[in-house]
Amino acid sequence: MALFLTASILMASIPSSRSFHQLRIPALTSARGNSRPVTEKSFEKEYPLCHRSTSPRWSLGMATWSNGQAIQEYKDFLATGKSELDKEDDGPSAIVHSSDPSHVIPLTDAINALGNGDDVMLTPNETLPRSLGGRTSYPIYITLPPYELKEFIANLSDEWKARAEDFVFFSGTKVCGVVEPLLREFGMCRDSMTQVVVGFTLPPPGSGLGGVTRKPEDMACNIGADAQGEEKWAGESQACGKWNGAVASRLDSNGIRCKTVFYREWRRAMWERALYDAVWNVVGSVREDETDHADVAMFFDMEASDMMWELANGLRGGLAVTLIYGFEDRLFSIAEMRGKDEPCELLDEMFDYLQNVFPGKCLMLYEYCNYAKDKRGLLKEVKVPPVPTQLSELPSLVKTGNLRADGVI
Numbered sequence: 001m002a003l004f005l006t007a008s009i010l011m012a013s014i015p016s017s018r019s020f021h022q023l024r025i026p027a028l029t030s031a032r033g034n035s036r037p038v039t040e041k042s043f044e045k046e047y048p049l050c051h052r053s054t055s056p057r058w059s060l061g062m063a064t065w066s067n068g069q070a071i072q073e074y075k076d077f078l079a080t081g082k083s084e085l086d087k088e089d090d091g092p093s094a095i096v097h098s099s100d101p102s103h104v105i106p107l108t109d110a111i112n113a114l115g116n117g118d119d120v121m122l123t124p125n126e127t128l129p130r131s132l133g134g135r136t137s138y139p140i141y142i143t144l145p146p147y148e149l150k151e152f153i154a155n156l157s158d159e160w161k162a163r164a165e166d167f168v169f170f171s172g173t174k175v176c177g178v179v180e181p182l183l184r185e186f187g188m189c190r191d192s193m194t195q196v197v198v199g200f201t202l203p204p205p206g207s208g209l210g211g212v213t214r215k216p217e218d219m220a221c222n223i224g225a226d227a228q229g230e231e232k233w234a235g236e237s238q239a240c241g242k243w244n245g246a247v248a249s250r251l252d253s254n255g256i257r258c259k260t261v262f263y264r265e266w267r268r269a270m271w272e273r274a275l276y277d278a279v280w281n282v283v284g285s286v287r288e289d290e291t292d293h294a295d296v297a298m299f300f301d302m303e304a305s306d307m308m309w310e311l312a313n314g315l316r317g318g319l320a321v322t323l324i325y326g327f328e329d330r331l332f333s334i335a336e337m338r339g340k341d342e343p344c345e346l347l348d349e350m351f352d353y354l355q356n357v358f359p360g361k362c363l364m365l366y367e368y369c370n371y372a373k374d375k376r377g378l379l380k381e382v383k384v385p386p387v388p389t390q391l392s393e394l395p396s397l398v399k400t401g402n403l404r405a406d407g408v409i
Contacts, residue, residue, distance in 0.1 A: 095143055234330035309328075351382045
C-alpha cells in the first residue's frame, strides 16, 4: 500500500500528454495527435518534474510539501483498518433547502427528482422527522447555496447537531462550488462525513416540457481505455462517507454514473473539479464575445492549461493535494464533450466558492479576475485580491480581427 501511494504521488507529479506536448520535447506528440516545434534542449534540463508554462511571466517552480497533512490523512486511513467501503442503502431521505425562496438552488430540485417521491423537504428552521421509511437514521441532503452554509452550521440546534453524521454535502459545478474550507472550520471534513462531487446536470426550475423541471442527466465522459483495457472516465460523480452507497444507488437508478471512494480519493476528485469550474469560467468570461466551455478548450487551451498548472502546483504546496495523473486531459475532455452551450460565467455570490478558494499567490488567476472586473465590468460587488501587475490585454492568440483556428475572420 505504501509503495502504491508513493507511485501515485510520483505519477501525479508528471504532466499529462497535453503538458508534455507544450514542453516542445523532440519527437513528442500529444495524445490528441498534435505536434509542436522541437528544441535542442535536453529532456532533463527542459523538464524539471513540473509543468513549464508557455508564458514566461507565469512560470511555475516545483511545488514543495509545506505540511504533513497528506501523511497524516494516510495514517488516519490505515488506522481505520478498512480496505472496503461500508455502504448504506438508499431510501426516504430529508432534503434541506433555503428558507428564502429566491435562494433555492437547482440542486434541491435535482436531488428530489432523483428520489422515489418519498423524500421530505424542509428548511433549517424545521424539525427533522424521527424516522423515515422505518429508519431512524437516514440521509439528510444539504442543498443550501454555499453562501448560506456557514450560518446554517454555526446555528445548528442540539437536535440537528445530533444528526450531523447523516448530513450529505455537495461540491462541484457553478452551483455548489468548493465548501471544504468552510466544512473544515467546523470539523466536518472527515472519513465518515458524506460528500458528493456533482457530475450531473442541474436543470433550472421549469426548464422541461409543460413547465416541469427536467430530470438531471449524467455528465460523465468515457474517454477511452487505459493500458489494461479498463474504461477511463472524466467528470463522473463521486461520493464518500457514511451514505456513499445511498447516494450512488440514487444516481445509478437514474442512469447517472457514481463512483464510491474513501475521503482521501474523493478530495482529489473534488479539487480536480474545482480547477475546471474556476479556470474555464475565468478564461472564457474575459472575452468580448459570449464564450462557452467548448470554445475555451478549442481556442484558449494554452491559457487554460497554464492557469490549471499554476493552481495544481499551489494545491500540492498549500493543501498537500496531489491530483491524479492525467487530470489535464480529463478536464479538457469534459469541456470538449459536455461544454457546448455551457456559458462561461463569473458570479459575484460564488466568487469565494469557485475562484477565491485556492492556496498560494494564484497570480494568473487573479490577474484575469482583475481584468474581468476592470475591463469587462464583472465581479462588481467582489473585492478581488490585488496582484503586482495588471493585464493591459489578453495574451491569447485568438483576437478580434485575426484568423481563428476555425477559419473565421
